[in-house]
Amino acid sequence: MAPRQPGDAHLLWHDEAAGGNLVQVVRHAYHAGDGWPEHDHNFAEVFWVERGTGWQVINAREMPLQAGDCWFLRPQDRHASRAGPEGMAIINVSFFPAEVSAFAQRHSDRWPWREAGEPMHRLLPQRRRERLFEWAEELSHGRNDSLDLEAFLADVMRICQQPAVQDPLDPLPLWLQEALIQVAEPCHLVEGCSALSRLAGRSLTHINRVLRQCTGQTATAMITALRLDHAAALLRMTDRSIPAIGTAIGLANVGHFYHCFQQRFGTTPARYRRQVRCSSFGARASS
Numbered sequence: 001m002a003p004r005q006p007g008d009a010h011l012l013w014h015d016e017a018a019g020g021n022l023v024q025v026v027r028h029a030y031h032a033g034d035g036w037p038e039h040d041h042n043f044a045e046v047f048w049v050e051r052g053t054g055w056q057v058i059n060a061r062e063m064p065l066q067a068g069d070c071w072f073l074r075p076q077d078r079h080a081s082r083a084g085p086e087g088m089a090i091i092n093v094s095f096f097p098a099e100v101s102a103f104a105q106r107h108s109d110r111w112p113w114r115e116a117g118e119p120m121h122r123l124l125p126q127r128r129r130e131r132l133f134e135w136a137e138e139l140s141h142g143r144n145d146s147l148d149l150e151a152f153l154a155d156v157m158r159i160c161q162q163p164a165v166q167d168p169l170d171p172l173p174l175w176l177q178e179a180l181i182q183v184a185e186p187c188h189l190v191e192g193c194s195a196l197s198r199l200a201g202r203s204l205t206h207i208n209r210v211l212r213q214c215t216g217q218t219a220t221a222m223i224t225a226l227r228l229d230h231a232a233a234l235l236r237m238t239d240r241s242i243p244a245i246g247t248a249i250g251l252a253n254v255g256h257f258y259h260c261f262q263q264r265f266g267t268t269p270a271r272y273r274r275q276v277r278c279s280s281f282g283a284r285a286s287s
Contacts, residue, residue, distance in 0.1 A: 011041035013096045022099050022149045025140040029089045030054070035082035044113045045073045045094035046156060048124060048132055052088035056081040058119060068129055070160060072112040072120040091136050095149055103150050110157050122160045125170055126177055131159055171214040176200060176207065184226050190250040192227075193219050227251060228264045235273045242269045 027050070028036075038057065048070040056065050058079045065081065065088065073079060075097065081090070097104070097113065104111050112120045124132070135152050169177045179200035182188060188195040196219055197204045207219050215222075227249040234245045246257035261269050 009037075009039045011039060011043075013041070013043040013094075021144050022095060022146060023139050023144045023152065024094045025136045026092045026094075027089065027136075028092065029087070030081075030083035031087050032083055032085050035088075036080055038078055038080040040076065040078045041094075042075050043094050043096045044075060045092055046112070047071055047073070047090050047092040048129060050089040050091055050129070050133070052086050053084035054082055054088040055084070061118075066123075068124045068126070070122045070124050070129075070132070072160075074113050074115070074119060077119050091133065093136055093139065093152070095153075099146060100149060100153060103153065107154075107157065110161055112157060112160060120160075124160070127169070127181075128159050130181070132156070168215065173210065173214075175202075176210060179207075180222065180226075183223065184230070186230065186248065189223075189227055189230060190248060192223050192250050196223060224260060225264065228261055231257070231261060231269065232265065232272065235269055236276050242273075245269070 030052075035054065049065050049067050051067050053067070054065040055062060056071075056079060057063075058071070058073070058077055060078075065084075081088075104113070114120070135155065139148060139152060169180060172180070179196055182199045183196045188199065193204055197207060200207055204219060211217050211219055211222065231245050231249050231251075234240055234248065235242075238245075240248070242257070243252075243254050246252055246254055249257075251257040251260060258268055261267075261272070265272055267275070
């Protein structure tokens with residue numbers, strides 16, 4: 001679908017929906033000073049700022065926009081937006097509320113598009129923005145139905161209403177955030193710091209300098225933490241042997257793997273696995 005262009009001040013869903021889709025996804029990239037004039041519509045939308053800064057007016061109130069701002073706009077909300085000096089990119093997902101009325105009633109206590117008061121707003125850390133971007137990418141590929149819409153809405157409510165937690169990657173520059181997210185994939189994790197350097201396109205010396213300035217940690221410490229977290233997941237969710245798990249995460253020396261794991265989790269890999277499985281069994285038995 002081509003990006004919408006505002007015409008009338010009141011937009012209608014039947015003009016916006018393409019091919020019978022229940023969800024419409026559009027990414028707007030604005031140059032400095034560009035944006036949308038004031039308008040409203042008969043559908044609901046959620047939008048988040050992917051990058052840049054700007055301003056918006058919602059129901060006659062002007063407020064700034066920055067990367068991570070996420071707004072839940074209802075049909076009655078009149079709004080306009082304008083990009084700041086560096087430009088601004090926004091991702092917008094819209095839907096017709098009548099299609100999910102039963103779903104909204106079931107989750108009325110957590111429904112972001114509540115009727116009363118001001119529209120809901122959240123400032124999302126990088127990881128949660130990436131989760132929303134994955135949804136937008138998936139929903140934009142083709143025809144979507146009520147199951148797609150409800151699955152998206154359920155995840156949006158979880159993402160945006162979980163307690164705010166400081167993401168340890170937030171202080172880092174974007175290029176290093178992206179490299180650390182990529183290196184957490186098992187295919188890169190086994191390679192360790194050399195994979196991080198390759199993915200970041202910077203020397204390990206430069207990466208360590210930035211990490212120390214922003215977090216006080218080294219690349220080795222961050223990679224080791226990622227490796228051990230993945231090892232813990234493999235211990236919980238698979239029957240792979242402990243030496244095989246150590247090899248899979250790049251810690252093939254079993255003694256070194258045990259030492260690092262105990263430092264991070266306060267117990268050995270074998271005890272961790274037994275404890276997790278015993279507690280899970282106890283929870284099932286008592287339910």
